[in-house]
Amino acid sequence: MxxxxxxxxxxxxxxxxxxxxxxxxxxxxxxxxxxxxxxxxxxxxxxxxxxxxxxxxxxxxxxxxxxxxxxxxxxxxxxxxxxxxxxxxxxxxxxxxxxxxxxxxxxxxxxxxxxxxxxxxxxxxxxxxxxxxxLRFTAMMQALADALAQGRLGRLIDVECHLNLVTPWQLFPHLLPNPRVEILSHSIHYLDLIRALLGNPQAVLARTMGHPDTKLAQTRTSAILDYGDDRRVTLSINHHHDFGRRFQDASFRFEGDRGAAMAKLGVLLDYPAGEPDELWLAPKGGPWAQVKLASGWFPDAxxxxxxxxxxxxxxxxxVLHTSVEDAWHTMALVEACYRAAESPGTPVPRD
The missing domain is CATH 3.40.50.720 (NAD(P)-binding Rossmann-like Domain)
Structure with a gap:
C-alpha cells in the first residue's frame, strides 16, 4: 500500500x-x-x-x-x-x-x-x-485526514480514544482550584479532533471524576458521543495507571467500512519527554503498514x-479551521459532557 x-x-x-x-x-x-x-x-x-x-x-x-x-x-x-x-x-x-x-x-x-x-x-x-x-494539525492526524479524504478507510463507523497512563499533574498547579479540569484542559483536544473528522454529534453521555491520588477535580473521563445508530464513538481516559509502561496506552482507533487506522499519541507517554507518535493503516482484509511521520505533536503541530x-x-x-466560530462548537461539546456528567443515569430495575 x-x-x-x-x-x-x-x-x-x-x-x-x-x-x-x-x-x-x-x-x-x-x-x-x-x-x-x-x-x-x-x-x-x-x-x-x-x-x-x-x-x-x-x-x-x-x-x-x-x-x-x-x-x-x-x-x-x-x-x-x-x-x-x-x-x-x-x-x-x-x-x-x-x-x-x-x-x-x-x-x-x-x-x-x-x-x-x-x-x-x-x-x-x-x-x-x-x-x-x-492535535488536528499533527503529522499523524493530517495524514489520517488525507487518508480519509482519499477513501482509504471508507466511511468511519467506529472511533475510540483510549488513554491509560500517568500524567504528571504536578506540572500544572494552576489547575488545582478549577472546578472543571480533565475534559476542559485535556480531552478537549480529542473532542475537537473528533468534531474535525465527523462533525458535531447529536448528543453525549459522560462521566468525569477525580482519583484518590490527586486533589484535582477530575482526572478520569468516560464518554459516548451519539452520531446515530451505526456509528460508535467513545473516549476512555485514565490519567492514573501508575503500574509500569507495559499496559499504558495513548491511542486513537479509527475503523471504516474499507479500512482502519491506529494512532499512538507518543508525547503523552512519559510526558513531557514522550515517545514518537505512530500512525498505522490497514485496508479491509489486508496487512497493517506504518506511515513514516515527519514530526510529532510537540512542538511541531x-x-x-x-x-x-x-x-x-x-x-x-x-477556511480558518479552528476559528472561534468552529471552536465554539467544541466548547459546546465540552459543556454537554459536563452537563451529562451531572445528570442521573438510567436506574437499574429492581426485583
Missing amino acids: TLDLRQEHPRPGNPRPIVIIGCGGIVAAAHLPAYRKAGFTVAGLYDLDRARAEALAAEWDIATVHGSLDEALATPGVVFDVAAPPVAHPELIEAMPQRAVLLLQKPMGLDLQAATRIRAACRARNLTAAINFQ FIGPMANLQRFAAGEDP
Whole structure:
C-alpha cells in the first residue's frame, strides 16, 4: 500500500510578525520552538510578570518586551498570539484593536458562557481569530485526514480514544482550584479532533471524576458521543495507571467500512519527554503498514494553527479551521459532557 499522505499545513507566503501575550511554560516549550522552526518572526512579548518576559526574550533573542498590554496591542501589522490563562480571555479579546488577527490558546474560556462572550466580542470587533487546537494539525492526524479524504478507510463507523497512563499533574498547579479540569484542559483536544473528522454529534453521555491520588477535580473521563445508530464513538481516559509502561496506552482507533487506522499519541507517554507518535493503516482484509511521520505533536503541530491563521488572513486559505466560530462548537461539546456528567443515569430495575 502506498502511503503518500499530506502531513503538514502549507506555510504562509509572507508571514506577519507575531506578538505573544503571556509568557508561561507552553510558550517556552512549544510556541517559540515551533515558530522558530517555521521561520516565523516573534516581534515582541508581553507578560504581567515583566521579568519572566525579559528572561524569555533574552533566551530566544526577541528584541522587544512591551511594558503594558496597551503598548503590545498597539503594534501594527502583527498577529497576536494570546497565551494567557483562559479566565483572562474575554477581557483580552475585548481589548483587541478592531480587525486584529489573533490566535487564542485553548480552551476558549472556562465554560460555554465565556466562549459565547469571546465569540460575540470577536464578531463585534471584526477580529480574525482562531483557537490553538493543535492535535488536528499533527503529522499523524493530517495524514489520517488525507487518508480519509482519499477513501482509504471508507466511511468511519467506529472511533475510540483510549488513554491509560500517568500524567504528571504536578506540572500544572494552576489547575488545582478549577472546578472543571480533565475534559476542559485535556480531552478537549480529542473532542475537537473528533468534531474535525465527523462533525458535531447529536448528543453525549459522560462521566468525569477525580482519583484518590490527586486533589484535582477530575482526572478520569468516560464518554459516548451519539452520531446515530451505526456509528460508535467513545473516549476512555485514565490519567492514573501508575503500574509500569507495559499496559499504558495513548491511542486513537479509527475503523471504516474499507479500512482502519491506529494512532499512538507518543508525547503523552512519559510526558513531557514522550515517545514518537505512530500512525498505522490497514485496508479491509489486508496487512497493517506504518506511515513514516515527519514530526510529532510537540512542538511541531503548533505551527499548523498559526500557519492556517496567517494564510487565511492573507487570502491564501479559504477556511480558518479552528476559528472561534468552529471552536465554539467544541466548547459546546465540552459543556454537554459536563452537563451529562451531572445528570442521573438510567436506574437499574429492581426485583
